[in-house]
Amino acid sequence: MDARIPAGESALDPAVAARLKRDADGLVCAVVQSRAGEVLMVGWMDDEALHRTLTTGRGTYWSRSRQEYWVKGGTSGHVQQVHEVRLDCDGDAVLVTVDQEGPACHTGTRTCFDTDVLLVRDLSPDR
Template sequence: MKLEEAALKYNEQGLIPAIVQQHDTKEVLMMAWMNEESLRLTLQTSTTWFWSRSRQELWNKGATSGNIQHVVALYADCDSDTLLVEVDAEGPACHTGSKTCFFKKIER
């Protein structure tokens, strides 16, 4: 499916959530926000680009840390309001150094 055919639904800030998953293990690595420009750059470069809400700027994951995420596949969900980005990650996804950002298990 071409990007234009996906009819993606961005929120009021022009953003769409992107879940990043390791392509071979299916481990969820992180969640970040994309806008139209970061999605276009992701598709053009085959590396992940996101929109930083706190810094109000684009960022290429791994550009400074070396932990680049190479895009293997990109999917929109059934409602076209969330993205799943399958990647081959060169290093940890989390800024804490953890492989995944989802390491804080909440007990019931």
């Protein structure tokens, strides 16, 4: 198991690290989308996972259930080649744009968001 960087120590550029607003566990939400704009998955990153992603070009996340780092596709072969990482305006989420090889979801589907669960009625002012 990989050890996490101690609180207060960051492998990130200090300017980026200063803008990040982490949760109580030191994590930020990582929304992952394809370069074509399809939302693929959501993961969690701490400073080290973000640093590894930026330096290796492979999507790297912190598993909250296993308490270890994981590289997307490390066992499945369905890797994410990272094209771009953007920090949102509030600093509490990152957008990771990738070239996804194979399915992004552990269930074998292209995206984790492939099932319509909620129906939203048309809220346009014309109605």
